[in-house]
Amino acid sequence: MLYYSLKNYQNLVSFEDAVLTGLSPDGGLYMPKYIPKLEPQFFHKLPFFDMYAIAMFIIKPYIGKYIPEKFLDQIIHDTLNFSFPLKKIHDNIHVLELFHGPTLAFKDVGAQFIAGCLSFFSKKLEKNVTVLVATSGDTGGAVAKGFHKKQGIEVVILYPYNGISSLQKKQITTLGENILAVEIHGSFDDCQNLVKKAFLDKEINKKYILTSANSINVGRWLPQMFYYFLAYRQIIVKNLIEIIFSVPSGNFGNLFAGMIAEKMGLPIKFFIASTNVNDTVPRFLKSEKYHPLPVKKTISNAMDISNPSNFSRIWHLYKKNIFQLRKKLSSYKFTDEETLKSIEFIWKKYKYMLDPHGAIGYLGLKQYLQEINNTSDPAIFLETAHPIKFLDHMPSFLQKKIVIDQELEVFLKMKNITKKISLSNDFNIFKSWFLEKK
């Protein structure tokens, strides 16, 4: 498989180069050159395969010869090392729980997969690779855990000094070894700006093989296709049926992965992109005007993004045709108040605890099903994080009820590493530290 840049379709690179650079040098995102089609028989047989075999079958064409099957199989086993249960909430509405990974966020799958790929490439090149990421919370933890102790890889994570929760901070700062956490005196946008400038800086690029680990990187979103297949595997009984998916969306990487799965042949009837009040995409679907506004802070903070990078991939996939896109996608936004109300409602009525992101997924699904008056097709919303990650934002009567499992308890009791790097948001100061660090 080759990948082309969205800024210049003639710029083709291998999977290896797409993962090692993150973004095309012309600034465009990479897209797979074609989308392989799967035979209908594959879907009939899905319940009889284990999840590793399914994952291998789906992802192999996207990687080709760049990672030998033996290693790819190992990477898949390391990536899918937790479960993805599908549970019925009520009527035709189901939840796909994606938060059983090591950092309790769906981002664990993408982070562990890209860590495996980069570690393989670094060994092959006999060179160290440096991963530089900015985080507003969830990405940092998943990336830190996914890359921890991976040979040949060093990870530098920038986070805003007062912008992430204490649990998220522990997840980033307590691992040490090849994981360097840097607190930036500034906002998430400042962190992101430092990363962007570093990618363009000649001296930094001369010294390091630098790549990203957020969802602009194909190595992050490709494995997210697995969720949709694994959900389908749990829901089909006899006949092939079509599913409706609601995806709580921020940078739209997760939704894009689902759309690729659908183009491969997975029977998905419709998608709902559910957002918080950062609603660029819901507005776009109505007016066809793409007009990001300044980011608003919400209780579903992993989705506080107003210019989602992966939406350009979706728009390209639907050939920039609003009518085609509307046939497959609706998008709704919800306020914090609506989010909290639904968490409370679902708990009281069905004894199921949603986190703020999953609650938005549920609300989007409900609204769509009501609009089309559909109560029969199987419908699934993705639950992207464990409610404990957003403890401070949960309704207070629920905070005490959140069950802490053992592993998490260890995390909560962990002390922060005392040796912490703290920098201002000035690029020159960051750059001299970055070039000198040991």
Ligand SMILES: *Cc1c(COP(=O)(O)O)cnc(C)c1O
């Ligand atoms: C990252 C994240 C999202 C948004 O996913 P995208 O792929 O960026 O749209 C939703 N929920 C949680 C908990 C997240 O961490």
